[in-house]
Amino acid sequence: MAPDETMTNVDETILFIDYSRCIGCESCESACRFIHGQARINMTRTVGGIMAPVYCRHCEAAACIKACPRGALQKGADGAVLLNPVLCAGCETKSCILACPFGGIFCTGLEDAVAKCDLCQRRRSVGMAPACVEMCPCGAMHLVTRREALALATPEYEAAHRKVMEHVRPVLAPLKRRDQE
Numbered sequence: 365m366a367p368d369e370t371m372t373n374v375d376e377t378i379l380f381i382d383y384s385r386c387i388g389c390e391s392c393e394s395a396c397r398f399i400h401g402q403a404r405i406n407m408t409r410t411v412g413g414i415m416a417p418v419y420c421r422h423c424e425a426a427a428c429i430k431a432c433p434r435g436a437l438q439k440g441a442d443g444a445v446l447l448n449p450v451l452c453a454g455c456e457t458k459s460c461i462l463a464c465p466f467g468g469i470f471c472t473g474l475e476d477a478v479a480k481c482d483l484c485q486r487r488r489s490v491g492m493a494p495a496c497v498e499m500c501p502c503g504a505m506h507l508v509t510r511r512e513a514l515a516l517a518t519p520e521y522e523a524a525h526r527k528v529m530e531h532v533r534p535v536l537a538p539l540k541r542r543d544q545e
Contacts, residue, residue, distance in 0.1 A: 378510055396495060494507055
């Protein structure tokens with residue numbers, strides 16, 4: 365998530381990845397796959413060749429929650445957006461996937477129709493950090509509050525984040541009409 369000074373729930377917990385420090389090593393994805401059996405954070409290669417993790421931003425006003433017709437996505441007490449697989453019907457429309465502007469909900473093709481980061485809820489319940497945060501060799505990943513994320517956002521972070529978001533959420537120019545060519 366790009367820190368936004370208009371946030372109201374500044375004490376909610378989020379995962380903050382400083383793309384300017386990320387080396388694209390895929391340790392976060394591997395650690396996640398090891399812990400959960402299915403990666404809930406996925407690496408992507410941008411058009412410019414940058415390897416970057418795509419993950420749930422645990423949005424303050426999560427569009428995926430609003431889009432889920434079954435109520436399978438809810439906010440946890442600390443602000444994490446959590447998926448209840450029992451309630452997830454694996455809708456043919458995959459409206460939660462389409463609603464997420466960050467590509468943070470993944471179609472699995474497995475028993476659980478979709479997967480997303482839960483900030484390693486089980487690990488955190490016993491005092492451990494998310495596996496991706498602990499395994500990141502370059503210190504690019506942080507489990508922080510929204511307020512703390514604001515303090516971590518440097519100009520280098522902003523520039524790198526913008527490049528990754530251009531890949532994840534490309535702004536496509538509309539096609540020109542024939543009479544305008």
